[in-house]
Amino acid sequence: xxxxxxxxxGMQATGNPHLGNYLGAITKFVALQERFECIYCVVDLxxxxxxxxxxxxxxxxxxxxxxxxxxxxxxKRNIIFNQSxxxxxxxxxxxxxxxxxxxxxxxxxxxKEKAGKDRENASVGLYAYPTLMxxxxxxxxxxxxxxxxxxxxxxxxxxxxxxxxxxxFGKSIQAxxxxxxxxxxxxxxxxxxxxxxxxxxxxxxxxxxxDASDQSRINLTDDAxxxxxxxxxxxxxxxxxxxxxxxLEQRPEADNLVGIHAALAGKSKxxxxxxxxxxxxxxxxxxxxxxxxxKLGPINSEMKRLIADPIYIDSVLADGAARARxxxxxxxxxxxxxxxxxxx
Ligand code: ATP
Ligand code: MG
Numbered sequence: 001x002x003x004x005x006x007x008x009x010g011m012q013a014t015g016n017p018h019l020g021n022y023l024g025a026i027t028k029f030v031a032l033q034e035r036f037e038c039i040y041c042v043v044d045l046x047x048x049x050x051x052x053x054x055x056x057x058x059x060x061x062x063x064x065x066x067x068x069x070x071x072x073x074x075x076k077r078n079i080i081f082n083q084s085x086x087x088x089x090x091x092x093x094x095x096x097x098x099x100x101x102x103x104x105x106x107x108x109x110x111x112k113e114k115a116g117k118d119r120e121n122a123s124v125g126l127y128a129y130p131t132l133m134x135x136x137x138x139x140x141x142x143x144x145x146x147x148x149x150x151x152x153x154x155x156x157x158x159x160x161x162x163x164x165x166x167x168x169f170g171k172s173i174q175a176x177x178x179x180x181x182x183x184x185x186x187x188x189x190x191x192x193x194x195x196x197x198x199x200x201x202x203x204x205x206x207x208x209x210x211d212a213s214d215q216s217r218i219n220l221t222d223d224a225x226x227x228x229x230x231x232x233x234x235x236x237x238x239x240x241x242x243x244x245x246x247x248l249e250q251r252p253e254a255d256n257l258v259g260i261h262a263a264l265a266g267k268s269k270x271x272x273x274x275x276x277x278x279x280x281x282x283x284x285x286x287x288x289x290x291x292x293x294x295k296l297g298p299i300n301s302e303m304k305r306l307i308a309d310p311i312y313i314d315s316v317l318a319d320g321a322a323r324a325r326x327x328x329x330x331x332x333x334x335x336x337x338x339x340x341x342x343x344x
Contacts, residue, residue, distance in 0.1 A: 013052075
């Protein structure tokens with residue numbers, strides 16, 4: 001069975017979109033719009049798996065939307081919307097909760113990291129997060145999913161859910177005329193030198209929106225001074241930069257900054273080390289500040305302009321939601337028939 005090629009990806013409205021989101025996800029969104037039909041979602045249902053202040057949440061949703069548009073994702077050519085406006089995501093997630101196995105979810109490292117020591121007190125939603133993510137992708141029967149490295153495990157789970165649904169309901173899928181598989185196996189797209197950008201304060205921790213320390217990340221809303229300050233203060237080791245990639249092993253902070261430089265410059269890490277091998281961090285950081293400010297400055301000012309116009313942002317989300325709903329409703333009708341629900 002061949003499926004129409006379609007891209008889906010999401011970003012949580014949990015706070016400030018940052019350099020990791022930009023390099024790991026948003027730059028891929030921009031590139032993929034040239035070749036695919038793309039759906040990019042601000043996943044607000046996911047955001048509330050941890051507490052979100054209802055006064056802050058709308059701002060965060062609009063800010064992520066602005067980050068997409070300011071980075072070059074075209075809201076006319078692609079579908080951009082927020083998840084809670086398309087009820088079918090939650091509806092399909094329930095069906096997937098009944099397809100996925102507890103044992104599968106118990107292996108998810110993101111839940112373990114986010115729930116931490118106080119697991120008994122984590123929300124049920126945080127635990128079930130990956131089944132909603134599978135629904136986000138599969139409600140559009142998407143075939144390609146650009147994400148950062150940290151989402152690889154969840155994507156594998158989405159594939160398992162698609163496969164188990166196709167197997168469990170195989171006869172019904174056939175009987176309703178959908179051939180031998182209703183859902184595709186969505187393929188992760190995880191490429192380039194910055195698929196896992198690390199915290200500027202700790203090279204072993206992922207840069208995250210939800211990290212309490214603002215110094216740990218470069219926000220897309222940071223101005224040139226803030227970017228310069230954070231890069232200059234970024235943790236490093238005392239040695240000069242190595243001449244080849246092997247020399248980055250066991251040096252997570254150096255590896256991270258070289259990866260960021262490479263991704264921003266559109267180069268490989270090897271090329272960056274060709275240029276900076278043997279240099280002190282002070283020299284390298286100065287070059288990195290210039291590069292980051294040159295690349296992120298225009299995005300920063302465009303984001304500010306967009307954030308000042310919430311009516312426009314909301315119209316983009318409403319228009320995207322209307323277009324997304326058409327596709328999602330079709331899938332959900334078919335899923336109801338396949339599962340055996342009576343419907344109008
Ligand atoms: P949170 O801390 O709330 O989970 P986050 O920073 O992890 O926020 P998400 O909204 O969960 O951001 O993820 C959005 C996209 O950005 C995903 O594709 C994810 O893989 C990617 N991403 C997140 N952090 C990084 C990072 N440090 N490096 C590269 N990609 C990242
Ligand atoms: Mg995350």
